[in-house]
Amino acid sequence: MAATGETSEGGNQELRLRKALESLSPLQEAHRPRLQQQLEVLTIKGTEALPAEPTPEVTPLAWDNRDPLSGLEREYVARVVQRFRPVAGIYADLSIGGRASAGVRRIRPEAVEFVALHHDVYTSLSHSFEAASTSSFVVETLNDLIRIVDEHRRVALIGDPGCGKTTTLQMLAYSYARRTLEAGSGLIPFFVDLGGLGGRDIDEYLQEQVSGLVVEGVAMTRRFYILDGLNEIAVSDSERVAAWLHDRNDTQVIVACRKLDYLERELPLRRIDVRSLDVRQIHALIGRIFEDRERDRLFWSLAGRDAAAAWRWYRGNMPRPSFDDFWYGDIGRSYPYELEKYTLYNVQGSVRERGSLPGVLDVVSNPFLLFAAILIFMNNNEPPHNRSGLFSQLAALMLRRSGLLALSSGRRDDGENDLSTLPSQWLSYLAFRMIQSGQGTGVEKAWAVSELTQRYGDQNFEVVIAKLVSASLLDLYSANPVLLKFRHQLMQEFFACLALIDEMQTGRSAAQLLKTDNWWDPSPWDEAVVLAAAVLGDASELVTWLTPVNPSLAFRCINEPGVFASDDVYQALLDPPTTARMCPNARAEWGRRIAEAGDSRPGVGLLADSTPDILWVPVPSGTMEMGGQGDLATLGIAGSLVEVTIPYKYMVAKYPITCTQFSAFVSDGYGDPKYWSSIGWQWKHDQAVPRLWTDNILHVSNHPVVGISWFEASAFARWMDERLHNLEWKPDIPELVDYQVSLPLEAEWELAARYPDGRSFPWGWSYAPGHANIDETYLGELCGPYAQRRTTAVGIYEQGRSELGIYDLCGNVWEWCISKWDVVYHFPETVLPVSLDHRGVRGGSWYNSVAFARCEAHDCQDADLGVNDVGMRLVLRPRGLVADIGSDT
């Protein structure tokens, strides 16, 4: 997009506003100051007014790149074209290799020219949980990507390992160089692998990578820096890169980085995320290489036996079967006895709701791994069946090609044995030491030779490394051939995982290898550990080894496709010896499982007569200071620092009201006006169940009920009050013999939560990861690794219970209070009249960051709104102290 000579966007806005100011009618004169203020905001502050998005510092495109190329520049650009012309060679090699080594494979001729750059790309503008559909777009082809890069000029390409970032950058370098060469002018791409930077001067390093042309001699505005491997350099180096980019803000740039690493290396660039391949793309990509029969053989093998059986059934039983409808269409109701249809129904549900593909498809949604699978299929005539099989076979294949296996005695022709050979052990040790020594993905060749020699003795490792490089297992940086790396980071992690298994089995503790401080932060070991689980299949030993140090990673291991662990190991993950690191993800999953089986924990379900089984926790009378957290003031939910005395003993339910407990009211009292305030009854009208009642993500029997308005919550409390009195149930506390069941006053809630010392969280004075179901990963307020992004079973956050033994006071769901809400908290609280006004809610929810999780957070909700993160809890207090909300009728 060369928009030379256009007025800048800021200038356009200014002109429009000035015109508006000039055209003000006399009646509108009063608004002149506001318009002037708007003018100031839009023209002076410019893009600074967008705090949420690191926006590229775009300058008008007054490029001087229309100048013809100099002779040296032309030569350089021609060399770039030459260098990257075979960039698709990785994939073309696969096709050619397949054809040569497995003649039975029927391959499409055009596959040779196939370029695997078929990524969905979208911009991620904000917190990932927010729907940002209006600001996302899809890039399907390389040309689309070029258009986006042209438009935004300074972008970061972010994706998982193996998603094709490097190849994409190489193709960009090729495409831009070719365009410039053909036009005789334009941008000059400088492709730079940042991995070898290692603390050196950036300009010097760049110049080393760009041979035959003095970079400083090229005008800033015609340089296009293509920087690969931001994740391969130290964080301190990435800060230098950020500063370096800042000084070159009129230069076009694209930087590639692995997604996890970008968390701590974020640059002021427009972010483009590379998304995994979806099922249609996987099918289409395989179809571009193989003829239909072979395509289907590979694809359905990757999809797994169940999905393949379901596909056969679907094709034979549906009137107009199509591949797309199989995955995304409506197949109507299914019953468990219709086995294949039922399987299909589950597959569709999994794809739609969790984006999870069956079999190995999930794994090969990563393009690198898809092409690895294709390569294996071509060579072995059998597709891999899981991730570890995929890596094992690919590594074995490459080792065979290296010619090094001759060095091992007793070798047999199967992949597993190839991986127990010496060359495999060398690679494993090298990969392991590279991570362990903190050198990441690139090391000096001399260091690698020295390490291997020390461990394995007198072998010419210079020659070995040369062979491994020629077999594409290792690679040398082109600009700095003393620097060595694995050809692909995933391959390094695979070999490291083999060594890791050895270390574990020889008695080394996880704490010696993995970090124990901030254990939830991403670690270079993470992928290797998960791969180790996949290699082992039965990951019981690994999970047991890992759980005390990093339960979160242990849970990831258990959830890796094809991995299993014994029940006692799973249970240990729920309740590990190091209680500070209990894994909420595991417990959340456990909560859902026991919901299916029937959660029989006291206080969660119903009594025999269908009365909700509430466990009541006594709270002593007392005086406390409410509110008082200054940080919450900016959000208007700080409450006010006020001394409050609750002069009576009362009781608080141990858990929030669960879906099962609320369902008893839905069946019994929901349709009876006597439990409702008049306006509540008017609001309910003909509604038969609460909102979200049929949402199968939120409506889980032992999860807190959500989607209930304040009217519904208070009707439930009245119904429960009547029910307990009818049963003649009495608490053990004499002062509470004449009691009232109710929603809590804010003061009652806060006194119970902050007991006994006015703490900020039910368990203490500061937040601790995994103690509550909140969004710990919320942008800008990161406080831990967990974000369930939905409700969880009540009572599973053992560490988050209050001093009095009350659960879920922090997180999971906000809890309705009985009182009217005001920005400034007043005591005594006001309950009547019942209206649509805001009512207090307390405790924060799964949706919120830690800012809202403090006990002081004094927030509210419209009384008539039932939302997905507000539920309720009951209290029991002496009757007559707080107005009965039904008394307005």
Added chain:
Amino acid sequence: MPTLKVFVAGLPGVGKTETIKSASDLPLVSVEKKILGTSEIHVMDYGRVYLPPVMLYFYANTHGEAPSTVWPRLRDEMQALLFLYDGTAPEQAARAHKEFTSCISDYTGAVVIGVSKIDDPQFSSGVYDSAVEAVGSRCAVLPYAGLQRDSVRVLVDEIIRSLSNTGGLAWPT
């Protein structure tokens, strides 16, 4: 101390969601507003901002509902109306004005008009001119950029000012 509800109205695509998103302290959420005494439910974008001493709540009609349909059902509950014209769609100005006129025909509360997308190259000052001409002295008309928080903030300030003028605010200043 007031908590105030503002209804953000406008034709589809005018930028209501973006405006609430920019104005709000919290991530945007979608809620269902049930009309009292009926089974009528309106899906709304919902956000809020705390501008001491007042907490402002924003609600916007979604799902392509006409403002003139939704507003009469909610106006008793709302303290202000923010009506948006699409600054890049001159062809919609007449329809927007018809909707606006219908909304305020017997409404005397606080109203502000925002002309959105001034940061878009397609912005037409003609939309702004026609809005100014159409509303006369009834309310302020402000062009703004819905994706820019500071720009939306000017609009919000104007709502508060309008509330003061119409007696919609009753806190000591």
